Amino acid sequence: MIQFLQYLGKSTRTSFTKLGRGTYFLLQTISGILSVLARPRLLLNQMYSVGVLSFLIITISGLFVGMVLGLQGYYTLSDFGAEETLGVMVAASLVRELGPVVSALLFAGRAGSALTAEIGLMKATEQLSGMEMMAVDPVKRIITPRFLAGLISMPILAALFSAVGIIGGQIIGSGLLGVDEGAYWSQMQANIDFQDDIINGVIKSIVFGFIASWIALFEGYDAIPTSEGVSRATTRTVVNSAFSILGLDFILTALMFGDD
Amino acid sequence: MQHTSTQDTLVGLFVASGIVGLFFLALQVSNLSSFVEEDSYTITARFENSGGLKPKSPVSAAGVKIGKVRSISFDPKTYESVVQMSINSQYNTIPDDTTASVFTAGLLGEQYVNLEPGGSDVFLQNDGKIEITQSAIILEKAIGQFLFKSAEDSAEEKK
Numbered sequence: 001m002i003q004f005l006q007y008l009g010k011s012t013r014t015s016f017t018k019l020g021r022g023t024y025f026l027l028q029t030i031s032g033i034l035s036v037l038a039r040p041r042l043l044l045n046q047m048y049s050v051g052v053l054s055f056l057i058i059t060i061s062g063l064f065v066g067m068v069l070g071l072q073g074y075y076t077l078s079d080f081g082a083e084e085t086l087g088v089m090v091a092a093s094l095v096r097e098l099g100p101v102v103s104a105l106l107f108a109g110r111a112g113s114a115l116t117a118e119i120g121l122m123k124a125t126e127q128l129s130g131m132e133m134m135a136v137d138p139v140k141r142i143i144t145p146r147f148l149a150g151l152i153s154m155p156i157l158a159a160l161f162s163a164v165g166i167i168g169g170q171i172i173g174s175g176l177l178g179v180d181e182g183a184y185w186s187q188m189q190a191n192i193d194f195q196d197d198i199i200n201g202v203i204k205s206i207v208f209g210f211i212a213s214w215i216a217l218f219e220g221y222d223a224i225p226t227s228e229g230v231s232r233a234t235t236r237t238v239v240n241s242a243f244s245i246l247g248l249d250f251i252l253t254a255l256m257f258g259d260d
Numbered sequence: 261m262q263h264t265s266t267q268d269t270l271v272g273l274f275v276a277s278g279i280v281g282l283f284f285l286a287l288q289v290s291n292l293s294s295f296v297e298e299d300s301y302t303i304t305a306r307f308e309n310s311g312g313l314k315p316k317s318p319v320s321a322a323g324v325k326i327g328k329v330r331s332i333s334f335d336p337k338t339y340e341s342v343v344q345m346s347i348n349s350q351y352n353t354i355p356d357d358t359t360a361s362v363f364t365a366g367l368l369g370e371q372y373v374n375l376e377p378g379g380s381d382v383f384l385q386n387d388g389k390i391e392i393t394q395s396a397i398i399l400e401k402a403i404g405q406f407l408f409k410s411a412e413d414s415a416e417e418k419k
Contacts, residue, residue, distance in 0.1 A: 048267045052274045091289050156278025163281040166289060185288065193316075194290040202282070 022218045025139075029217070032137070032144035042145040050111045050146065051153030055160070057110055058103050062161035065098055066090060066168025073169070074177045083179045087188035090169035091162075095192065095201045096257065099162035101249050104208035107154060108241035112216035115146055116237040119220030120230035128221075143221065147213045154209025155202050162201065200256045207248060212241045300327060300346040301386040305360040305373070310341035311396025312371045313362055319345045321375040326351045329373060345373060355380040361394035371396060 036043055073089045119142065122128050128138040166188075174181040192198070216237045223233035310332055319327040327347035335342050347354065357378030364371050375390075384390070 044268060044271055047271045047274070052267075052270045055274055055277075095285065095289065153274075156275065156281070159278055159281040159285060163284045163289075166285075188289055192290040194286055198282075198285050198290050 018222070021222065022214070025143075025218050025221060026214055028139045029144050029147050029214075032140035033148065035140050036144045036148060042141070043148055046145045046149035047153060050115070050149040051156065054107060054110045054153065054157060057106055058157045058161050059164050061102065061106055062094075062099075062164035063168040065102060065161075066094065066165030067172045069093060069098075069165065070169035070172035070177070074173060074179065083173075083177075084183040085187050085191075086169070086173045086179050087166075087184035088191045090173070091166050091188045091192050092197065094162045094165045094169075095197050097249070097253070099165065100158045100201050100204040100208055101245060103158045103161040104154065104205065104212055104245045105242055107150075107157060107209070108212045108216070108245065109238055111150065111153075112212050112237050112241050113234050115150075115213070115216040116220035116223070116234045117230060119143070119146075119217060120223035120225070120233050123221065123223060124225040124227070124230060126225075143217050147217055150213030150216070151206065151209045154212070155205045158201065158205035158208075196257075200252075203256075204249065204252050207252065208245050211244050211248060215241045215244065299349040301349055301352070302330065303345050303347060303354075303384050303386075303388045303390060305343050305345065305390040305393050306335070306338070306340040307343060307360075307362060307393050307395050308340060309362075309395040309398065310343055311362050311398060312364075313341075313343065313373065313396065314371075317370060317372050319347065319373045319375065321351070321354070321377065326375070343373065352383060354384045356382045356384050356388065356390075357392065358384070358390055359392045359394060360390045362396035364397070 069090045070086065073086050074083060077083050077086055077089065119128075122142065128142070131138045131141060170181070170184055173179040174184050219233040219237045219240070220230075223229045313329060313332060315329055315331055317329040318325045319329060327345055330344045330346045332344075333342050334340075343360075354375060355378045357380040359376040359378065361374050361376065362371055363374045378392075
């Protein structure tokens with residue numbers, strides 16, 4: 001019994017300590033933003049590895065998600081004779097929810113895990129401490145560019161995901177199943193609001209990019225510098241990112257689309 | 261050096277594609293384009309009961325959408341519903357004796373304001389008021405009245 005209480009107390013304390021370290025790490029990262037903006041080359045390289053390399057998986061998944069939405073939406077809506085509203089259904093679910101959330105989950109799996117492994121290995125091979133020895137701040141030099149790159153790439157990826165998905169829904173809806181193409185677009189335009197739907201979707205994706213990059217970088221920076229430690233940190237990145245993205249999505253949705 | 265310049269191009273293409281995607285969402289998917297090009301003017305109508313009317317509900321005349329409901333508020337003095345509507349400026353010849361009524365599209369469809377133009381030569385200006393209004397038909401009320409009436413009828417038949 002005493003042992004159990006000890007275990008409980010210890011694990012609570014460890015998780016709070018970790019949260020504290022994470023917050024400190026985040027503040028350090030943010031304080032490095034100005035020095036990164038002075039050296040945009042670092043940011044550009046990371047935009048390539050975080051953003052451009054995630055481009056293909058995001059667009060292809062977006063296309064297929066849109067196509068599935070088109071199919072399933074058509075089957076359900078045709079029961080009510082409301083096939084013309086297919087465009088609204090596809091666009092609203094993509095722009096509000098699936099675009100930001102699924103692209104953030106893919107981003108955490110594709111780019112987040114790579115970031116954690118990269119930084120964890122840098123730590124394991126003592127490259128980070130080597131930098132400190134040379135009086136180069138590893139947070140400013142290594143972490144902040146990656147963080148900023150994630151923050152910028154995520155909204156771009158989410159917008160691409162939604163756009164490609166809507167086109168995919170149109171290909172299936174009006175190309176294959178015979179929904180009128182004009183109705184698909186005009187119903188969509190009549191019912192999707194720029195401010196309420198698209199801007200809120202972009203805000204969501206920025207928040208997800210923030211949280212996913214933070215978790216990925218912190219787990220890598222905080223990893224136990226062994227091969228097993230890095231592998232565990234990578235797993236934690238994907239699991240924790242997925243949890244935080246889905247949990248935050250609920251909160252953000254409740255805040256944004258609450259009164260309507 | 262060759263490598264970095266390819267990388268720059270790819271990053272540039274990536275950012276550009278993101279901007280194109282956002283523009284696509286803004287112009288093709290949402291109603292932003294219809295906001296930008298259309299000027300509108302506001303008219304007000306007071307209803308005894310505006311039913312399930314909501315902001316952004318359509319305002320139509322002869323079945324064509326000419327504007328939308330901007331806001332709905334309750335007047336605590338006259339106990340009426342005050343409905344503000346934005347009408348596209350191209351439709352600036354609405355007579356001031358127009359009748360506004362709240363209709364329902366289909367049996368369960370959304371509610372909209374229908375404008376029935378009168379014969380006056382004076383047109384409504386910005387902040388104009390529609391005097392003649394007809395309230396929403398509340399389905400429950402209508403069914404209640406119908407049931408009450410049919411019960412009355414059958415009671416009379418029995419006599």
